[in-house]
Amino acid sequence: MREFDFEAPASEKWGEGLVSVDAGVPLDLEVRLESVHEGILVSGSASTEYSGVCGRCLTDITEPLQVEFQELFAYPGEEATDFEVQDDHVDLETLVRDAIVLSLPFQPVCQPDCPGLDPATGERLTGSTGPEQGESLDPRWAALKDYTTDHDEEAPRLRVENTEES
Numbered sequence: 093m094r095e096f097d098f099e100a101p102a103s104e105k106w107g108e109g110l111v112s113v114d115a116g117v118p119l120d121l122e123v124r125l126e127s128v129h130e131g132i133l134v135s136g137s138a139s140t141e142y143s144g145v146c147g148r149c150l151t152d153i154t155e156p157l158q159v160e161f162q163e164l165f166a167y168p169g170e171e172a173t174d175f176e177v178q179d180d181h182v183d184l185e186t187l188v189r190d191a192i193v194l195s196l197p198f199q200p201v202c203q204p205d206c207p208g209l210d211p212a213t214g215e216r217l218t219g220s221t222g223p224e225q226g227e228s229l230d231p232r233w234a235a236l237k238d239y240t241t242d243h244d245e246e247a248p249r250l251r252v253e254n255t256e257e258s
């Protein structure tokens with residue numbers, strides 16, 4: 093059994109979504125190679141960081157990422173496999189890339205309770221979501237809101253006038 097700690101850059105941009113690991117971003121790798129009957133069992137972890145934008149407010153984000161991986165690299169035989177020992181080497185790139193791409197968040201957020209963008213103004217909301225969302229009003233309802241307010245204010249006055257007349 094052999095263990096290796098080393099650093100290597102991402103060979104290309106990994107990830108197609110809102111966030112990705114960019115080409116050249118360093119990966120800290122801890123790899124353990126175990127000789128088994130069928131081949132070489134590779135297990136380890138990779139630490140790196142992904143960057144992109146928050147899925148709600150589009151702020152740029154960079155977050156740490158750590159993934160674990162394990163795969164049996166078979167000695168070349170009659171059956172072709174995805175992972176094979178070639179010339180006494182194991183190529184970890186596909187293994188590490190797949191582990192990282194699969195663990196990238198599909199809906200990344202800058203913070204767990206990111207309030208996102210104001211649906212009316214497109215401005216980035218800050219703080220709690222309650223009051224801001226309550227105040228945002230569809231423009232088509234704005235006239236009705238004014239009408240209702242005026243009506244409520246005038247109603248008592250009308251009643252007072254009626255009382256004086258009677």
Ligand SMILES: [Zn+2]
Pocket residue numbers: 146147148149150151201202203206207208
């Ligand atoms: Zn956000």
